[in-house]
Amino acid sequence: MFLNSPMDGGAGCMRIRLPSPRRAMSRLFNSKEKIKEKKKAIVESRMRDYGDSVRIKNLSEVDRHGVGQSTDSSPSTINSEMKGRELLFNIGVSCYLLHLISTGREEIHKIVDLRNDLEKLLECQNDEMRQKHQEFIKIRDNIEKLLEFHNDELRRKQEHCETSSEVVDGPESSTDHYHSPQFLDTSLMEREGSLKHYVYKEEEEDFGEGMDQLEAELEAEFELLQIGQDHESNYSKQLVCEDSEEMRFRYMSSLVEEQQGVCPYELERRLHELMETRQEEEINELQSALENAKKRLHVKEAEASWWKDTAYIVSEHIPKPSRITSNSQTRCYSLSSMSSVVVESDVQLSLDSIRESLIRQEDTVVFSLIERAKFPLNSPAFEEPRCLDSGNSSSLTEFFVREIETIQAKVGRYANPEENPFFLDNIPHSVFPSHKYPQVLYSKASSVNINKRIWDVYFKELLPLFVKPGDDGNYASTAASDLACLQAISRRIHYGKFVAEVKFRDAPHDYEPAIRSKDTEALMKLLTFEKVEEMVKKRVEKKAETFGQEVKCVSGDDESEKKYKVKPSLVSRIYGEWLIPLTKDVEMQAAIRSFVSGGNVVKASLLQHLRVINPAIQPSSVFCTRSESTQTSRMEEHGFESTTISDVMKAKGKSADGSWLWCTTDDTVYDAVKSMTQHNVGALVVVKPGEQQSLAGIITERDYLRKIIVQGRSSKSTKVGDIMTEENKLITVTPETKVLRAMQLMTDNRIRHIPVIKDKGMVGMVSIGDVVRAVVTEHREELNRLNAFIQGGY
Numbered sequence: 001m002f003l004n005s006p007m008d009g010g011a012g013c014m015r016i017r018l019p020s021p022r023r024a025m026s027r028l029f030n031s032k033e034k035i036k037e038k039k040k041a042i043v044e045s046r047m048r049d050y051g052d053s054v055r056i057k058n059l060s061e062v063d064r065h066g067v068g069q070s071t072d073s074s075p076s077t078i079n080s081e082m083k084g085r086e087l088l089f090n091i092g093v094s095c096y097l098l099h100l101i102s103t104g105r106e107e108i109h110k111i112v113d114l115r116n117d118l119e120k121l122l123e124c125q126n127d128e129m130r131q132k133h134q135e136f137i138k139i140r141d142n143i144e145k146l147l148e149f150h151n152d153e154l155r156r157k158q159e160h161c162e163t164s165s166e167v168v169d170g171p172e173s174s175t176d177h178y179h180s181p182q183f184l185d186t187s188l189m190e191r192e193g194s195l196k197h198y199v200y201k202e203e204e205e206d207f208g209e210g211m212d213q214l215e216a217e218l219e220a221e222f223e224l225l226q227i228g229q230d231h232e233s234n235y236s237k238q239l240v241c242e243d244s245e246e247m248r249f250r251y252m253s254s255l256v257e258e259q260q261g262v263c264p265y266e267l268e269r270r271l272h273e274l275m276e277t278r279q280e281e282e283i284n285e286l287q288s289a290l291e292n293a294k295k296r297l298h299v300k301e302a303e304a305s306w307w308k309d310t311a312y313i314v315s316e317h318i319p320k321p322s323r324i325t326s327n328s329q330t331r332c333y334s335l336s337s338m339s340s341v342v343v344e345s346d347v348q349l350s351l352d353s354i355r356e357s358l359i360r361q362e363d364t365v366v367f368s369l370i371e372r373a374k375f376p377l378n379s380p381a382f383e384e385p386r387c388l389d390s391g392n393s394s395s396l397t398e399f400f401v402r403e404i405e406t407i408q409a410k411v412g413r414y415a416n417p418e419e420n421p422f423f424l425d426n427i428p429h430s431v432f433p434s435h436k437y438p439q440v441l442y443s444k445a446s447s448v449n450i451n452k453r454i455w456d457v458y459f460k461e462l463l464p465l466f467v468k469p470g471d472d473g474n475y476a477s478t479a480a481s482d483l484a485c486l487q488a489i490s491r492r493i494h495y496g497k498f499v500a501e502v503k504f505r506d507a508p509h510d511y512e513p514a515i516r517s518k519d520t521e522a523l524m525k526l527l528t529f530e531k532v533e534e535m536v537k538k539r540v541e542k543k544a545e546t547f548g549q550e551v552k553c554v555s556g557d558d559e560s561e562k563k564y565k566v567k568p569s570l571v572s573r574i575y576g577e578w579l580i581p582l583t584k585d586v587e588m589q590a591a592i593r594s595f596v597s598g599g600n601v602v603k604a605s606l607l608q609h610l611r612v613i614n615p616a617i618q619p620s621s622v623f624c625t626r627s628e629s630t631q632t633s634r635m636e637e638h639g640f641e642s643t644t645i646s647d648v649m650k651a652k653g654k655s656a657d658g659s660w661l662w663c664t665t666d667d668t669v670y671d672a673v674k675s676m677t678q679h680n681v682g683a684l685v686v687v688k689p690g691e692q693q694s695l696a697g698i699i700t701e702r703d704y705l706r707k708i709i710v711q712g713r714s715s716k717s718t719k720v721g722d723i724m725t726e727e728n729k730l731i732t733v734t735p736e737t738k739v740l741r742a743m744q745l746m747t748d749n750r751i752r753h754i755p756v757i758k759d760k761g762m763v764g765m766v767s768i769g770d771v772v773r774a775v776v777t778e779h780r781e782e783l784n785r786l787n788a789f790i791q792g793g794y
């Protein structure tokens with residue numbers, strides 16, 4: 001049988017295994033053939049049997065009965081048997097066909113369900129399509145509205161143009177047809193048509209293809225819309241630029257010039273080009289003005305530094321009026337007293353007083369070494385970059401020293417000429433008013449700083465010598481001790497500057513040839529006092545013994561058992577091999593630096609002249625007792641002492657007699673700076689606008705730099721009155737003010753221009769350059785007078 005009905009245990013339901021109809025039919029026909037063949041074989045065998053039995057029957061009548069009954073094989077019986085079988089077979093086939101029909105019906109039901117599902121899906125897709133169509137309609141409406149608005153705007157502008165100039169045709173006559181709104185409009189309508197066409201046909205067309213087309217169409221519309229918007233925004237930008245009547249006029253004129261063929265977009269571009277060119281010109285102009293200002297600033301800085309040297313010589317050579325008139329005791333500065341609070345004193349600066357100070361400093365150095373010896377070497381503190389701050393590769397000690405120096409600078413430590421920082425890049429100004437230390441050193445000499453070398457020598461050579469090796473991890477305390485040692489040693493070594501100053505002052509004729517020829521060997525010989533050095537070494541050894549011995553309370557201790565925190569002989573060696581040689585190095589550098597600077601060469605020649613003039617005067621008293629010399633007092637009468645601002649103004653010539661430059665508070669800073677640049681001056685007097693033109697203040701290049709450039713303000717829109725230094729804050733002088741006083745005012749207040757006031761009115765302005773020029777001229781005249789004197793002119 002073809003029917004099979006095993007139970008599907010897994011699913012729990014009956015599963016009918018049906019052969020396919022084709023297979024069933026082929027099986028059916030195959031089996032029919034087989035049955036036919038079988039039937040034929042049976043009939044043949046029966047026929048054969050039947051023939052045999054007839055033959056037998058013919059042979060024996062008896063036998064015929066017995067055999068014939070027992071086999072039942074007459075032809076009619078066989079036929080009926082076959083018919084019965086055929087019937088059975090036909091019934092089976094019919095059953096099978098019935099079964100096939102029933103299963104086919106089930107299949108048909110399933111197909112119907114599937115079809116229903118598909119229909120629903122199609123419905124959904126249609127809904128989605130409809131929705132998209134709605135959205136598209138909305139977008140299209142928006143585009144339409146936008147275009148309408150755009151066209152209105154354009155029409156309005158055209159009308160405006162037409163009323164302003166009859167010649168102008170308006171943007172629609174543009175050759176750039178693509179950008180014209182009309183084109184945009186038509187094009188959109190055309191596209192819209194095509195879209196509509198698509199929308200109505202949507203249900204007939206293939207779905208995927210339709211979607212692609214729709215997307216393409218939408219993209220095209222958005223592109224057009226974008227062009228329209230760009231066009232519009234450019235147009236509105238143009239309107240903003242053309243706010244003023246003048247710009248509007250220019251815009252119209254350019255339209256006319258372009259023979260009605262230039263679209264607004266092109267016009268806008270040209271307008272931009274024009275404006276950019278103008279801006280570039282202005283920037284170039286400003287840059288060259290700035291360059292000029294910078295150049296003049298450099299010149300002035302050079303002048304100022306020259307002036308500083310000159311002023312120093314002046315102040316040294318010309319005693320203060322009180323000294324001239326009262327002939328009072330000479331005032332000198334004591335370096336030894338500089339270690340304490342007050343610097344100015346009546347004690348004369350001498351090698352002895354300097355040596356005294358060095359002796360006192362030995363205590364500090366020896367103590368600091370003993371203190372440092374408490375800790376082992378702790379090399380990771382100063383050798384390894386361990387800072388956790390990213391980008392900071394300092395060692396702990398370097399970091400510590402830098403930070404401490406910063407704070408010490410803020411309280412004025414480095415305003416003291418005795419102190420020298422280790423990290424020069426790190427030194428802020430003092431945030432407290434600093435004490436006015438007397439300027440005993442030439443600026444070039446005071447800038448000598450060999451701390452980098454001291455740092456290296458200390459960590460690489462000295463430290464391993466007097467501290468025990470090891471690492472106890474106590475890096476912070478170690479760094480603090482190292483700083484104490486470094487500062488004490490540095491102060492001691494840099495004291496060489498003062499030593500050099502005094503040694504040179506006491507015997508300039510001895511030093512000058514060696515300095516001039518930069519013969520360091522000869523210079524070193526001059527600076528060296530071997531006996532003094534021996535004394536120093538002995539003394540520090542004794543100090544290390546005294547300060548560094550372990551103190552015991554039990555009397556009668558064996559002297560030989562004495563223990564020292566730092567080996568005294570080592571301290572002596574540190575002095576002999578490092579501190580004294582480094583001090584001499586500083587002495588040499590200071591001597592050379594002071595001497596080779598322009599002003600000091602003059603100073604040396606002056607010294608020589610004075611020696612020639614009065615050989616009886618001892619070197620140490622040359623500077624201090626000049627008031628006793630009739631020659632020098634005569635020189636003073638002609639010197640800077642008596643030079644006044646009025647003299648400076650006369651020397652200036654034309655600009656001194658009231659023809660100084662001015663501007664008003666209402667002028668723009670741009671115009672003021674332009675005027676300064678044109679007239680090559682660094683400041684203008686500012687007057688109040690109006691007939692009175694009373695003084696309001698002054699404006700300087702510095703104001704411009706600090707209050708305009710640095711703050712990013714516009715010089716064209718800022719008024720002079722907003723950035724000037726107001727009258728009540730001005731530092732002024734009168735024509736009678738002494739030039740030295742004016743110099744002092746300029747230096748103290750860090751200003752480069754001083755208005756000259758007479759009877760509450762302004763009569764002029766002097767700059768640092770004017771003063772320096774006057775001083776230099778005076779100085780030259782003074783030298784000439786001296787030369788004339790030497791040659792017997794007096």
Ligand SMILES: O=C(O)C(=O)C[C@]1(C(=O)O)C=C[C@@H](O)C=C1
Pocket residue numbers: 355358499527528529530532533536579580581583584587
């Ligand atoms: O006392 C001096 O004359 C100095 O120059 C100072 C010092 C020193 O460093 O102690 C240096 C060089 C001299 O040979 C003697 C001593």
